[in-house]
Each structure stands twice: as structure tokens, then as C-alpha cells.
Amino acid sequence: MNRIFPALFLALGLSLGLAACGGGATGQPPLAGARIGGPFTLTDQDGRQVRDGDFAGRYRIVYFGYTFCPDVCPTDMQKIGQALHLLDKQAPRTAAKLAPIFITVDPERDTPAAIKQFVNAFHPKIIGLTGAPATIAQVEKAYAVYAKKQPPGPGGGYMVDHVAIAYLMGPEGQPITTLPLEKDGAAIAAEIQRWVR
């Protein structure tokens, strides 16, 4: 929900040397050495247990959101889906190395079935993960993701305030960079191609 937070977080928290414009991937990844990520055991959209280690050897796109999100999450996921479809066509070898992952910040409502319907709308390869609230909270912390359930509205429904960020992580789970969700699917695909070897 918040585009400013990641920028501040990145600028203040990590003191990065962001790669120069047009510099290619010759420099250090922006998130090299950042303490982001870590082991998890969650449940996928088919009800199977999934561990972070299951993605070993693949580059991961990790996005945190929730299926009831009225605006930002569906828009971001649509862009990620567009990027994946573009890569399928233009760079299938790169596409084959990717594991796109959606992790809910609303585990109380986001059942595997709800997540399955949501992720399938964007790209068939996207893995949607949920888990017990305490487990999800640990994963949010490991990924430095802010998310907070808001008080319910008149109808009883509630929103979850959360940072909208997509990490690109390497084959060993190391953070590489964030993807430019403020841009379009083509720009996101280009950023992925810049780092995936």
C-alpha cells in the first residue's frame, strides 16, 4: 500500500550504492549483503508444505500482499504476471530459472483456495503461500516487510496496511534487488533479465 516506505527503508536502512543508470549488471546488486530472507515452511495454493529450500537453484521473485487488497496488490501482481508472460516469450531460458512467489500478509482470510484463485489470475507459475499467523509474522520480519491488520470497517471487513515490494532473490536465496513495481511489466522483465544469469 505504500510506495514511500520501501524507498525510505532502502535509503536509510541499507545505505546502498544503487547501480548507476544503464550500468548493466556489472556492479554489486543493490541488496548485496542485506539481511533479507531466510528459511520458511509455508503452505502453497494446493495445500502442500513448501520450504524455502525447495526453490534452491532458482531465482525467486518474492511479493507480499493479500487477495482482498482492493488496489495495490492486484495491480502489482498483474505487472509481475505481465513480466513473466513477456519473459516466457522473449527469454524462455531466463523464465525457466524463476520461481515467482506470493506470500500473504492476511493468513486469516487467505486460505490456499483463495490464494489459488488469486495467483492463477496472473500467471500459472506463481506459487502462493500462506501459513499460521505467527509463522507469517516471522517470515514478514525475515523479509523486512511491514504489514498491519487495520480495524474492521462497518461491514466487518478489514484492510491490511502493508508495504508493496517485490524482491528478486538469487538461487541461494540471497537478496539481489527490488523490482520496479511503479513501472510496467516490460520494465520489470528488463530488470529481471539484468540480474538472472
Ligand code: NI
Ligand atoms: Ni495490497
